[in-house]
Amino acid sequence: MEILLAKRAGFCFGVKRATQMAFEAAEKEGETFTLGPIIHSPQVVQRLEGMGVKVLSDLEGIGNGTVIIRSHGVTSAELEDAVRRQLEVVDATCPFVKKAQEHVKRLSHDGYTVVVVGDADHPEVQGIVSYAEGPVHVVGSGEEAARLPNMKKVGVVAQTTQSFETLKNVVKECLLKGGEIRVFNTICDATAVRQDEAKALAREVDCMIVIGGFNSANTKRLAEVCSELQPRTYHIETAQELDASWFxxxxxxxxxxxxSTPKWLIDEVIERIQEFDNKKKG
Structure with missing residues (x-):
């Protein structure tokens, strides 16, 4: 059985940067926290917890220590709260997410109604939205955008892991809603490249394995695009979830x-698939 691994499987630039910053902060003395999971990988979060890094949902009751801002970013109010408490802040927000936050802040300040293309429940989107000073809408599709009210000036940004097709569909609808429109394509190149590679791979194989956190938006999207081309697509978090019958x-x-998937998890999955193959041959 031949195993084909996508060239860019695993950590993107922003996630690699965030995890490196988190592990470096964990080695220093004093209490260390992250506001929400540093990345959407339960296994990486567990390793950091083993080093004493606690995951917090808010900073209530925290008066000292180091707080790490996750790769998805946090809301402007949460960041201000950390500064007000005089905590040492390690800002591991992905630079691409940071750029989307800055675009929203500027667009809103300049009088644009902001439309964010993304999942309203995702922490990255919640953080991006918080930088708007005026009206802001979150839509996940062209159909949702079609229900928006008419707007004089519209500014569009996207969650970094959104598909370009969804962004295009939303922009089409926004063109019908406003007299002036500004669009910033804030989709991360790494997301688009991974999806293109996954599609190409799914066309060539008899089975696809997609590894990553079940709470990871970009991993779920990878599984979706693969399933459209290869019905035998399985989304797993760890090698233990593999089933010999799939092969x-x-x-x-x-x-x-x-x-958000570390290399060691990918290696474990490949080793497990090889074990299944060796048993078949034996």
Missing amino acids: QGVERVGVTAGA
């Missing part, structure tokens, strides 16, 4: 992973 009659297996 019956399979000659080529494709493996990809979300941007």
Whole structure:
């Protein structure tokens, strides 16, 4: 059985940067916290917890120590709260997410109604939205955008892990809603490249394995695009979830992973698939 691994499977630039900053902060003395999970990988979060890094949902009752801002960013109010408490802040927000926050702040300040293309429940989107000073809407599709009210000036940004197709559909609808429109394509290149690689791989194999946190938006999207081309697509977090029956009659297996998936998890999955293959041959 041949195993084909996508070239860019695993950590993207922003996630690699955030985890490195978190592990470096964990080695210093004093209490260390993250506001929400540093990345959407339960296994990485667990390793940091083993080093004493606690995950907090808010800073209530925290008067000292180091707080790490997760790669998805936090709301402007949460960041201000950390500064007000005089905590040492390690800002590991992905630079691409930071750019989206800055665009929203500037657009809003200049009188634009902001439309954010993304998942309203995702922490990255919640953080981006918080930088708006005026009206802001979150939409996840062209259909949702079609229900927006008419707006004089419209500014559009996207969650960094959104598909370009969804952004285009939303922009089309916004063109019908406003007299003036500004669009910033804030989709991260790493997301688009991973999706293109995953599609190409799914067309070539008999089975696709997508590795990453079940709470990871970009991993779920990878699984979706692969499933459209290869019905035998399985989204897992760890090698323990693999099932030998998935590989019956399979000659080529494709493996990809979300941007928050560490290399050691990918290696464990590949080793487990190889074990299944060796048992079949034996």
